Amino acid sequence: MAERGVGSATDGQDSEIATSEVVTTTRLETFSDGVFAIAATLLVLDLHLPSGVRPGGLMHALFTAHQLAEYAAYAVSFFVIGITWLNHHSVFRQVREVDRTTTIINLLLLLVIAFLPFPTQVLAEYLNTGGRNAHAAAFFYSLDMAVMSLLWASLWWHCTSNGCQLLRTKMAAEAVRRSRLQFTGGVLLYLPMLALAFVSAGLTLALQAALALYYALDPLRRSRPSTPI
Amino acid sequence: MAERGVGSATDGQDSEIATSEVVTTTRLETFSDGVFAIAATLLVLDLHLPSGVRPGGLMHALFTAHQLAEYAAYAVSFFVIGITWLNHHSVFRQVREVDRTTTIINLLLLLVIAFLPFPTQVLAEYLNTGGRNAHAAAFFYSLDMAVMSLLWASLWWHCTSNGCQLLRTKMAAEAVRRSRLQFTGGVLLYLPMLALAFVSAGLTLALQAALALYYALDPLRRSRPSTPI
Amino acid sequence: MAERGVGSATDGQDSEIATSEVVTTTRLETFSDGVFAIAATLLVLDLHLPSGVRPGGLMHALFTAHQLAEYAAYAVSFFVIGITWLNHHSVFRQVREVDRTTTIINLLLLLVIAFLPFPTQVLAEYLNTGGRNAHAAAFFYSLDMAVMSLLWASLWWHCTSNGCQLLRTKMAAEAVRRSRLQFTGGVLLYLPMLALAFVSAGLTLALQAALALYYALDPLRRSRPSTPI
Amino acid sequence: MAERGVGSATDGQDSEIATSEVVTTTRLETFSDGVFAIAATLLVLDLHLPSGVRPGGLMHALFTAHQLAEYAAYAVSFFVIGITWLNHHSVFRQVREVDRTTTIINLLLLLVIAFLPFPTQVLAEYLNTGGRNAHAAAFFYSLDMAVMSLLWASLWWHCTSNGCQLLRTKMAAEAVRRSRLQFTGGVLLYLPMLALAFVSAGLTLALQAALALYYALDPLRRSRPSTPI
Numbered sequence: 001m002a003e004r005g006v007g008s009a010t011d012g013q014d015s016e017i018a019t020s021e022v023v024t025t026t027r028l029e030t031f032s033d034g035v036f037a038i039a040a041t042l043l044v045l046d047l048h049l050p051s052g053v054r055p056g057g058l059m060h061a062l063f064t065a066h067q068l069a070e071y072a073a074y075a076v077s078f079f080v081i082g083i084t085w086l087n088h089h090s091v092f093r094q095v096r097e098v099d100r101t102t103t104i105i106n107l108l109l110l111l112v113i114a115f116l117p118f119p120t121q122v123l124a125e126y127l128n129t130g131g132r133n134a135h136a137a138a139f140f141y142s143l144d145m146a147v148m149s150l151l152w153a154s155l156w157w158h159c160t161s162n163g164c165q166l167l168r169t170k171m172a173a174e175a176v177r178r179s180r181l182q183f184t185g186g187v188l189l190y191l192p193m194l195a196l197a198f199v200s201a202g203l204t205l206a207l208q209a210a211l212a213l214y215y216a217l218d219p220l221r222r223s224r225p226s227t228p229i
Numbered sequence: 230m231a232e233r234g235v236g237s238a239t240d241g242q243d244s245e246i247a248t249s250e251v252v253t254t255t256r257l258e259t260f261s262d263g264v265f266a267i268a269a270t271l272l273v274l275d276l277h278l279p280s281g282v283r284p285g286g287l288m289h290a291l292f293t294a295h296q297l298a299e300y301a302a303y304a305v306s307f308f309v310i311g312i313t314w315l316n317h318h319s320v321f322r323q324v325r326e327v328d329r330t331t332t333i334i335n336l337l338l339l340l341v342i343a344f345l346p347f348p349t350q351v352l353a354e355y356l357n358t359g360g361r362n363a364h365a366a367a368f369f370y371s372l373d374m375a376v377m378s379l380l381w382a383s384l385w386w387h388c389t390s391n392g393c394q395l396l397r398t399k400m401a402a403e404a405v406r407r408s409r410l411q412f413t414g415g416v417l418l419y420l421p422m423l424a425l426a427f428v429s430a431g432l433t434l435a436l437q438a439a440l441a442l443y444y445a446l447d448p449l450r451r452s453r454p455s456t457p458i
Numbered sequence: 459m460a461e462r463g464v465g466s467a468t469d470g471q472d473s474e475i476a477t478s479e480v481v482t483t484t485r486l487e488t489f490s491d492g493v494f495a496i497a498a499t500l501l502v503l504d505l506h507l508p509s510g511v512r513p514g515g516l517m518h519a520l521f522t523a524h525q526l527a528e529y530a531a532y533a534v535s536f537f538v539i540g541i542t543w544l545n546h547h548s549v550f551r552q553v554r555e556v557d558r559t560t561t562i563i564n565l566l567l568l569l570v571i572a573f574l575p576f577p578t579q580v581l582a583e584y585l586n587t588g589g590r591n592a593h594a595a596a597f598f599y600s601l602d603m604a605v606m607s608l609l610w611a612s613l614w615w616h617c618t619s620n621g622c623q624l625l626r627t628k629m630a631a632e633a634v635r636r637s638r639l640q641f642t643g644g645v646l647l648y649l650p651m652l653a654l655a656f657v658s659a660g661l662t663l664a665l666q667a668a669l670a671l672y673y674a675l676d677p678l679r680r681s682r683p684s685t686p687i
Numbered sequence: 688m689a690e691r692g693v694g695s696a697t698d699g700q701d702s703e704i705a706t707s708e709v710v711t712t713t714r715l716e717t718f719s720d721g722v723f724a725i726a727a728t729l730l731v732l733d734l735h736l737p738s739g740v741r742p743g744g745l746m747h748a749l750f751t752a753h754q755l756a757e758y759a760a761y762a763v764s765f766f767v768i769g770i771t772w773l774n775h776h777s778v779f780r781q782v783r784e785v786d787r788t789t790t791i792i793n794l795l796l797l798l799v800i801a802f803l804p805f806p807t808q809v810l811a812e813y814l815n816t817g818g819r820n821a822h823a824a825a826f827f828y829s830l831d832m833a834v835m836s837l838l839w840a841s842l843w844w845h846c847t848s849n850g851c852q853l854l855r856t857k858m859a860a861e862a863v864r865r866s867r868l869q870f871t872g873g874v875l876l877y878l879p880m881l882a883l884a885f886v887s888a889g890l891t892l893a894l895q896a897a898l899a900l901y902y903a904l905d906p907l908r909r910s911r912p913s914t915p916i
Binding site for chain 3: 714732787803805808812818819822
């Protein structure tokens with residue numbers, strides 16, 4: 001799949017090969033979109049009917065602290081996956097050619113995203129219990145997010161290596177440096193969350209939501225000069 | 230999606246960027262379609278094997294009032310999601326450019342739609358129990374729908390603001406006013422359902438189905454003049 | 459969504475509107491593909507870990523009559539959905555314009571297909587219990603299939619009404635008549651299965667698989683003359 | 688998908704039919720992508736909240752041998768499905784025309800892939816129990832993989848039969864022979880795993896991961912001469 005890039009299609013069958021390459025990039029995005037959409041939508045399966053509801057007690061049971069924790073965990077994870085999808089799109093819109101390493105890193109990234117419903121369920125279950133179990137749940141959740149940020153950084157470092165030959169438009173060295181710093185900074189934002197988890201599970205969830213919102217502002221966009229390079 | 234060819238990226242930055250915007254819209258729709266399709270199909274997981282079936286008692290057990298309530302809730306929610314997808318399509322067919330606010334509102338809308346299997350499960354479980362629990366279940370279901378209508382209205386108000394610059398074809402001020410009224414009217418239709426839930430859960434479900442059918446008639450179509458603007 | 463067909467796009471904005479119509483048909487297919495793919499893949503959730511496995515007893519437990527019944531029900535339903543998707547594609551490849559009635563019938567068809575994992579689970583649970591419960595399970599399964607065949611026939615009758623104006627290429631009256639007979643014949647094949655269920659659940663499942671294979675031969679293809687009309 | 692324009696349907700039947708065949712290939716890939724993405728993402732549902740967690744015991748409970756076995760089975764299966772998707776894409780990029788046999792084999796392949804979450808769950812449950820149950824679980828997992836390799840070989844033998852008329856570009860007889868050998872060799876790699884399962888379940892899972900990595904190197908690429916045929 002990989003190295004047979006557009007550049008190597010020098011003689012004959014140009015349009016044929018060019019087309020199949022476009023499909024390749026498109027198809028990687030289609031598969032990724034699928035995983036994002038499914039992982040986000042599967043989160044609802046983490047929500048459980050309140051148990052032991054007495055006659056007339058459902059209204060109260062639907063809004064207990066435990067249920068609200070489940071809804072909050074659902075909403076934050078849905079938002080995180082949605083924003084990640086958004087940035088995945090921003091990144092791959094700039095990618096011209098998907099090589100094998102990109103594909104492998106992307107697979108690992110999807111693996112970690114598709115895993116998120118599990119830590120979400122753990123967090124939903126233990127968030128409002130407080131104490132060490134809530135901390136462990138928040139740590140487990142933040143661990144998944146930290147690995148995700150590491151894979152994002154790896155993906156971008158790889159895409160901008162070797163003179164950005166995988167990108168649609170060459171980036172200036174300064175822009176490459178700045179964009180790489182931002183992705184690396186992402187890792188530095190997510191690592192302290194692992195420690196914060198042991199202070200407050202609720203605060204950790206709130207900050208994870210805040211980080212997702214921060215990333216909704218598109219780091220790549222800010223690293224781009226006002227005119228396209 | 231297919232148009233994002235390699236060839237088109239070579240001539241000038243303008244077409245490249247224009248193309249990538251088109252892809253953006255397409256991809257937002259692809260992601261949304263995914264969430265709609267998955268949320269609708271996941272509804273089947275709300276259906277449970279009847280428990281405590283005696284030898285020879287399955288036929289009866291498959292058609293008890295409780296099972297019929299489950300099927301009805303499944304069917305109404307499937308239809309609601311299907312119709313919402315339909316209207317999502319109608320709206321986004323008119324959108325030329327997806328900005329960040331549109332994306333965020335759309336994400337919230339998807340979050341609420343992907344949540345629907347949960348209130349559906351609650352309603353399926355309590356619809357035929359009657360009394361306050363059935364009312365609470367119908368209220369919870371209607372709450373999800375009311376938030377959905379609010380987000381639809383927000384989405385359309387945003388898309389028609391600033392001289393409709395996000396739309397494919399400029400709408401006349403009068404048409405904008407009328408279409409906004411219709412979306413706002415939608416909210417006014419869904420809010421009373423929150424009160425109705427406390428009168429009758431069954432009637433609430435029936436009216437939710439009726440509202441979905443009403444929206445199947447496409448409010449945007451009716452606000453459109455006979456000739457395209 | 460509906461009546462604003464390709465034909466009505468007579469003046470101005472031709473390419474714009476033509477494009478958006480193509481997207482409409484494409485998007486209905488995309489949504490449908492999604493539901494087909496998800497419903498088929500969700501079937502695996504009907505499979506349950508054998509319970510009460512003793513140390514060293516797993517190999518036997520994985521191949522008991524009950525587990526084999528689960529695998530058989532999974533395989534038949536997966537195949538049924540796959541073949542239905544195939545024929546859905548064959549039909550919609552001939553459709554030029556999707557009107558509102560087509561969309562509603564298609565939604566109902568998807569509703570019934572997305573429902574299939576539930577009767578599949580019922581059948582998997584009761585197939586090897588024998589007796590009246592197995593019959594009831596086979597009846598419930600066949601009921602879903604019979605409704606599906608009814609909706610297929612409705613869809614095709616609607617698409618070929620009014621001089622086939624919804625189709626890409628006009629069909630000769632004789633071809634219309636023959637193709638309608640075939641879809642109606644489909645209903646006549648599925649209705650007797652409802653009675654057969656009370657004779658043998660296993661035979662019913664086997665015949666449902668056989669019917670799916672029969673439909674894999676594409677009724678539409680056979681009703682088509684050797685040269686395109 | 689986008690190419691199936693309205694305009695192309697008007698000029699001659701040839702291009703129309705050629706176009707519809709292209710759509711067929713695209714749609715088969717879309718459906719397959721859907722099944723791959725869903726099956727991979729559904730794997731997370733195999734992960735279960737640790738049960739019987741004491742206050743303060745969650746951190747330990749999240750990393751017991753049993754939980755680690757669940758994560759490992761999840762990761763290997765996700766990777767296997769991801770790589771299979773990759774190779775599915777490599778193969779179908781070379782396919783020009785999808786005939787009915789290809790479709791049926793592809794459906795069976797998808798059936799076996801969509802089934803994978805079940806053996807994965809069995810393996811996750813029994814991997815760390817050791818003894819005969821762990822062996823049985825590894826055998827069941829390897830059986831699914833062996834059937835998959837058989838279907839891959841069947842698919843490729845079919846696609847390269849009759850002078851490769853289903854392929855985009857004719858392959859030289861020698862290249863056909865070599866590529867067929869490689870797919871057949873795949874079966875010969877997966878069959879011994881069935882025996883290995885009875886030696887060590889952990890080793891079997893590790894080797895399955897290694898095989899997936901091996902296939903990530905794309906057997907088709909290696910069978911391709913340096914210049915396109």
